[in-house]
Amino acid sequence: MEYRMNDKEKEYRVEKDIIGEMKVLKSAYYGSQSLRAKENFHITGLNMHPEIIKNVVYIKKAAAITNFEAGLLDEAISLAIVQACDELLKGRLLEYFIVDPIQGGAGTSLNMNANEVIANRAIEILGGEKGDYSLVNPNDHVNCGQSTNDVIPTAGKMTCYVLLKKALIQLERLKLAFEEKSKEFDHVIKMGRTQLQDAVPIRLGQEFQAYATAVKRDMIRIEKVFEEIRYVNLGGTAIGTGINADEHYMKRIVPKLKEISGIDLIQASDLFDATQSLDSFVAVSGAVKACAVTLSKIASDLRLMSSGPRTGFGEINLPARQNGSSIMPGKVNPVIPEVVNQVAFQIIGNDLTITLAAEAGQLELNAFEPIVFYSLFQSLDTLTNVVETFVDHCITGITANEDRCRQLVENSVGVITALCPHIGYRDSAEIAKEAIRTGRPVRELIIKKGLLSPADVNIVLNPMNMTRPGIAKKSC
Known part of the structure; x- marks a missing residue:
């Protein structure tokens, strides 16, 4: 049912x-500047x-406390602002933040939206009516000692800090899931491939351990950027x-x-640089x-290895999550790896947007923080969500088709590589060409030509030995 305002709610100031x-x-806690921004920027609808x-x-809460300590705010006003902030931090009045994420003005619309909501709630706390800015003024009191140009980038870095922490939690889960699968599949021999052509045998567990290693490397890379976002220009x-x-404010803010936030922040030593630059x-x-690229590569590998189920590689089974076709009965698609690919494409596009916006800053300020934050927060949120989905709906449920993997190894001429140290590259290449031409097994051709004894062939062409460097060579 559509909500209709009553007559009192339709009254204006x-x-x-x-x-x-x-x-x-x-009834609104926002003011004229927030409303103008809402009218000006119909961009995302979000x-x-x-x-x-x-x-x-x-x-705003930290500023109200620090400005009172500096003697710039009356105690009653400071306490009212702090109370209003505490209410907002508990989730109240958030519906009055009405500005679009993409906005002109370097984030002034968001800053003023916060100033007005906090001011109007503080006015109520002091016994006044919303809009009576003689009691608490959005600019003079809530924004005291601040500018959009130091508030918004600082808030952006704090937000990155929080969202990166959430992403790392899910990436750790993914790494552990790959490690568990690497142990489960350690005995499964399959054919390795380079350029989508048969190469040499590999254990399925080794492939999954490689995925765990790649994710760990991305986690280390992400952990390093926390140092980038600890330094803020608040006070500049x-x-x-x-x-x-105030001097006290600048030192203490x-x-x-x-x-009060629990985020390990440091004031930048060069506030001019920290205000100008979004690097x-x-x-x-x-x-x-970089992490998205890693995940997309892994997702594509899983789609290939699970392709079929009868006419493709068919080496692994992905969990069946939903019907794959409205016309082809029984078809099941690799929908979870597909969504990982798509999120990666979005993140890669966002990275270009962020790069261009950061480059476009001029002189003492970059006006394009709104699009940087919109894109970056989307990247961080979608990365976190897609990794959680990847773990819960795909990785933990993967199974191996061991017989199929073994069959592909046994029928491949890729095992011929193991013969090079024993019969030389030229003879090995001739055996490979003959095996492909005739369809006869490599093992049979080697023994028939007397190149190695049956016992040595069993050792050299043991697929498990081929996955452990030096074993086959030492055994002969």
């Missing part, structure tokens, strides 16, 4: 800003990421000079924010992109 007068719903809202609120205000910020977000995106 009139607010004034530098553009002019604007009617705002009396709301701001809840995590960056939370981190902007943390900044508009361009890094700290204009309008980041430690206070670290204390730290490029570094985060690069690490996320």
Whole structure:
């Protein structure tokens, strides 16, 4: 049923800003600047990421406390702002954050949306009516000592910190899942392939251990970028000079924010550089992109190995998750690896957007943080979600078709590689060509030509020995 506002909810208050007068719903906690932004930016149709809202609120709370300590805010106003922030941090009033994630103005719309919501709730706490900014002013009180230009990038880094932690939790689960499968499949011999052609035997467990190693390497790469996002420009205000910020505030704001948020933040030593440059977000995106590339490669491998089930490789079985066709009965598609591929494509595209936006900064500020954050937060969220899906709906349920794997090894001429140290490359190549031409087994041809004794052939062409460096050679 469609919700209809009652008459009281339809009442308006009139607010004034530098553009002019604007009617705002009396019930609304946002003000004229938020409403103008909503009208200006119909871009994604989405709301701001809840995590960056939370981190902007943390900044406002830390600022209210620090500005009171510096003697710049009345105690009652400071306490009211802190209470309003605490309510927001518990999830209240979030519906009044109405601005689009992609917005002009370097994030001013988000900053002012937070300032207005916090101010109007603080006004109520002090016994006033929303819109009476003589009690608590969004700019003079909530935004005291701050600028969009230091608030928004700081909140962006805090958000990256939180979202990266969530991604690492899921990547650790994926690594462990691959390690478990590597143990389970350690005895399964299959044919290795290079350029999609038969190469030499490999154990299925070795392939899965390689996947675990690759994921671990991505985790290490991601862990390194935490150092990039710990350093924030909060206190630098508009361009890094700290204009309008009290000296006590400048020294204490980041430690206070670290204390109340629990995020290990450090104030950048060069606030000008930290305000101008977005390269730290490029570094985060690069690490996320590299991880996405790894996952997509693995997903494609799984699709190949599971292809068939009868006319493809058919070496492994992926869990059946849903019907694969509306017309072909019994068809089951590798939908989970497919979604991993698609998320990777999106992340790779986002990385290009982030790179271009970071490059486009001019002089003392980069105005394109909104698109950087929209793209980067999407990359981090989708990476986390797709890895969780990959683990729960695919990796843990994979089984091996051992007979099929063994059959492909036994019928392959790729095992001929193991003969090179014993009969030489030229004779090995001739045996391979004859085996392909006649369809006769490599083993049979070697013995018939008297190149090796049956006993030596059994050792050299033992597929398990071929997966352990040096064993076959030492045994002969």
